[in-house]
Amino acid sequence: MSSWLSQHGYALLRALRQLAAAPVTSLLSIIVFSIVLSLPTGIFILLENLREISGQATDTQQMTIMLDTAASQADVELINARLEKMPTIEGFQFISKEIALQELQQESGMAEVMHNLGQNPLPDVFVINLGHISANEIEKIQAMVQIWPRVAHVLVDTDWARKLDAMLDVGRLVVIMLASLFGVALVIVIFNTIRLQILTRHDEIELSKLIGATDSYIRRPFLYFGALQGAAGAALAWLLLYFAILKLNEALSELARLYATTFTLNHLSWRDSLILLLFSGALGWIGARWSVARHLSQIDHDSTIS
Amino acid sequence: MAAMISLNNVSKFYPGGYEALKSITLSISQGELIFFSGHSGAGKSTLLKLMTAIERPTSGSIVVGQQNIDSLRRSAIPYLRRNIGMIFQEQKILYDRNVFANVMLPLQVTAFDTRASASRVRAALDKVGLLNKEKADPVTLSGGEKQRLCIARAVVHRPTILIADEPTANLDSGYARDIMAVFESFNQVGVTVLISTHDRILLDMTQHRVLELRHGKLVA
Numbered sequence A: 001m002s003s004w005l006s007q008h009g010y011a012l013l014r015a016l017r018q019l020a021a022a023p024v025t026s027l028l029s030i031i032v033f034s035i036v037l038s039l040p041t042g043i044f045i046l047l048e049n050l051r052e053i054s055g056q057a058t059d060t061q062q063m064t065i066m067l068d069t070a071a072s073q074a075d076v077e078l079i080n081a082r083l084e085k086m087p088t089i090e091g092f093q094f095i096s097k098e099i100a101l102q103e104l105q106q107e108s109g110m111a112e113v114m115h116n117l118g119q120n121p122l123p124d125v126f127v128i129n130l131g132h133i134s135a136n137e138i139e140k141i142q143a144m145v146q147i148w149p150r151v152a153h154v155l156v157d158t159d160w161a162r163k164l165d166a167m168l169d170v171g172r173l174v175v176i177m178l179a180s181l182f183g184v185a186l187v188i189v190i191f192n193t194i195r196l197q198i199l200t201r202h203d204e205i206e207l208s209k210l211i212g213a214t215d216s217y218i219r220r221p222f223l224y225f226g227a228l229q230g231a232a233g234a235a236l237a238w239l240l241l242y243f244a245i246l247k248l249n250e251a252l253s254e255l256a257r258l259y260a261t262t263f264t265l266n267h268l269s270w271r272d273s274l275i276l277l278l279f280s281g282a283l284g285w286i287g288a289r290w291s292v293a294r295h296l297s298q299i300d301h302d303s304t305i306s
Numbered sequence B: 001m002a003a004m005i006s007l008n009n010v011s012k013f014y015p016g017g018y019e020a021l022k023s024i025t026l027s028i029s030q031g032e033l034i035f036f037s038g039h040s041g042a043g044k045s046t047l048l049k050l051m052t053a054i055e056r057p058t059s060g061s062i063v064v065g066q067q068n069i070d071s072l073r074r075s076a077i078p079y080l081r082r083n084i085g086m087i088f089q090e091q092k093i094l095y096d097r098n099v100f101a102n103v104m105l106p107l108q109v110t111a112f113d114t115r116a117s118a119s120r121v122r123a124a125l126d127k128v129g130l131l132n133k134e135k136a137d138p139v140t141l142s143g144g145e146k147q148r149l150c151i152a153r154a155v156v157h158r159p160t161i162l163i164a165d166e167p168t169a170n171l172d173s174g175y176a177r178d179i180m181a182v183f184e185s186f187n188q189v190g191v192t193v194l195i196s197t198h199d200r201i202l203l204d205m206t207q208h209r210v211l212e213l214r215h216g217k218l219v220a
């Protein structure tokens, strides 16, 4: 066990030494990796933030019925009665124009404006909780309610959320495609880096084999090197995005203040950060593994079996 | 004494069809010191390479220690080589590190304990009289010192077999004598030593068995 540990510790040490031996080259490729990684990761972060917003709406499908401003108490009661008889809906809530006005006045700095209007511009509203029913059925209900007396508009609240959801799906696909594309690029770059290293260390590798080094002993530092470079690229990408989000949030807080709301972008969760690190570490490892398999066998006296 | 190395009817064709060794049969006892002589191209290096599986035989069988190595799995080859110290005709010194680090290599590849290996390296360097040069860049060494570095590297892991391919090539006879003395001292502590050479002075001087190769064949 301790020999196993020291073997791996030693391989790690050699990989680090290799990194340190060419600090500029190493740093440059780490920076390239971080840039390559930060694009799909950045888009992913934006999508995650958008999803959080839409997530609150997507689950509950709501329909809003706005009445004519001229609707009377009797009209409201009639609609109330009809809705109570509808079996397909899960429930509904009546928000009178007076309550709506009060809420609006408390919520934002519009009190002045509202007050100056003199009369209440808001309609009476029924908010219907549709539960989980098909779009088809929602349309049927919408068509039916639309022609009830004193109904001005029927809005289905899930529309925008659905559109956003569809857009998020497209975005997710873009992230996957970019990540795959850039992942392949990362693997290729590591492949080539390791190829050059094997070339420059040809004599050492050849001699090591001749004096009893196992294949895994020779392979290991290169694998560590690839994984380290990938992971370092991910760590730097994480940092870049961290500062980008910090800057964006400053700008957003300005914007959000104008709308009297709060909205901040969140960085990757710890879980996703770990995944990013492991993912690009694994890509580096794969690139190194591929390169080593391809190039180490060329330094092989044992293959001359005739 | 028990045979340490035995070859039975071994032939070696190189790719392209050149027959470097033709039906070689021989046996080397444990603790023996033996010379292989012969003209350039006779097959001396090829023969020594077969014993460490650097080259594989085309036919015939080779036993080293208790192991039949002509059918050795690739993954077992490193462990065979760890029991053998090899001095290569083309030296294979690494010029990107100092003398000490060069001698350290065989211990590194076997993950030998680091603290113990430093004293092992110094002992090996002491044995060949290079202790004062441990920090030297190998480029600065003389021909004889380079050869002694190779010997130190070959014995640092205390192998049971020492194989030296032309260890005195390009050295004057005084140096050659020194180096032979080193081999003799290893042989005296039980190491089986195989030396290939076409150095007549060395061969005339020795009391040990000499096998001569001629165009890939052993001559009696």
Ligand SMILES: Nc1ncnc2c1ncn2[C@@H]1O[C@H](COP(=O)(O)OP(=O)(O)OP(=O)(O)O)[C@@H](O)[C@H]1O
Pocket (backbone or CB within 6 Å): B014, B015, B016, B018, B020, B038, B039, B040, B041, B042, B043, B044, B045, B046, B047, B089, B198
């Ligand atoms: N890898 C190889 N491929 C093809 N032919 C080879 C190879 N290695 C050696 N030979 C040939 O095999 C023959 C024996 O070579 P070997 O190196 O064993 O000779 P040697 O006795 O060690 O010679 P020298 O004293 O010059 O070192 C030579 O004719 C050489 O050209």
Ligand SMILES: [Mg+2]
Pocket (backbone or CB within 6 Å): B044, B045, B046, B089, B165, B166
């Ligand atoms: Mg030779």
